[in-house]
Amino acid sequence: MDYTQLIASLLPLLLQYGPELVKSVSALIHQNPQTAGETDEAYIARLNVMITANLNDAAKNDAAVETAPDPTPAA
Amino acid sequence: MKHTIRLAFAGVLLFFAFAMSGCMHHVSSNPAVVYSETLESASAAVDTVSIGLKAANDTVTTLTQGGTLEPEYYAKTHEYLVAVAKANDKAIAAIRAAQMGDTSVDWKSAVLAIADAGASVDPSTFGIKSDTAKKSLLIGLATLKTALTAIPASFGK
Numbered sequence: 001m002d003y004t005q006l007i008a009s010l011l012p013l014l015l016q017y018g019p020e021l022v023k024s025v026s027a028l029i030h031q032n033p034q035t036a037g038e039t040d041e042a043y044i045a046r047l048n049v050m051i052t053a054n055l056n057d058a059a060k061n062d063a064a065v066e067t068a069p070d071p072t073p074a075a
Numbered sequence: 076m077k078h079t080i081r082l083a084f085a086g087v088l089l090f091f092a093f094a095m096s097g098c099m100h101h102v103s104s105n106p107a108v109v110y111s112e113t114l115e116s117a118s119a120a121v122d123t124v125s126i127g128l129k130a131a132n133d134t135v136t137t138l139t140q141g142g143t144l145e146p147e148y149y150a151k152t153h154e155y156l157v158a159v160a161k162a163n164d165k166a167i168a169a170i171r172a173a174q175m176g177d178t179s180v181d182w183k184s185a186v187l188a189i190a191d192a193g194a195s196v197d198p199s200t201f202g203i204k205s206d207t208a209k210k211s212l213l214i215g216l217a218t219l220k221t222a223l224t225a226i227p228a229s230f231g232k
Contacts, residue, residue, distance in 0.1 A: 040103060040107065043111075047111040065125075
């Protein structure tokens with residue numbers, strides 16, 4: 001199998017994770033700034049919602065890795 | 076190939092976003108706001124690491140199922156990914172505790188420990204014989220590596 005074929009076989013994974021990563025990058029760059037007129041309390045509440053969502057997503061992905069079944073073909 | 080470039084570009088952007096996030100100018104001087112913003116950055120960091128971990132695990136799974144990667148190298152790589160995932164879990168727990176008001180928890184050290192776990196082993200030296208598998212593995216690990224490298228840049232050491 002040559003390099004081009006391997007990239008092609010990995011494309012589904014790249015397509016799957018590309019959008020997620022771009023979303024994470026955008027979130028980091030924008031830093032979810034406090035909007036004009038938004039009170040500190042409302043902003044903190046909004047940040048807490050995002051923190052919880054990020055942590056829940058991270059925990060789910062970590063668990064998927066830790067419990068992934070062995071893909072080794074049976075002998 | 077276009078999508079590979081897009082993913083690589085996202086990885087580079089990610090690195091700079093992380094590096095910038097640690098020194099972004101905060102408009103609010105309210106310590107509570109600054110603290111919440113910092114925790115949000117930390118939560119985004121562990122989430123991105125987890126996405127990199129899952130992408131890497133899916134890559135090695137695909138390579139192993141296709142016969143490109145030998146089973147012993149899947150075992151070594153998976154062991155490495157699980158070690159990083161467990162460090163990520165500890166950081167998740169620490170950030171949650173800090174979010175709930177625990178001021179004694181050292182969430183920053185827990186986040187930095189993820190980068191340490193990632194650096195403890197270099198997967199590219201596992202001794203994979205197939206050059207093709209090695210290249211594919213490096214691509215699969217690229218996002219994770221970028222996320223891990225950006226952590227010390229963002230949260231200091």
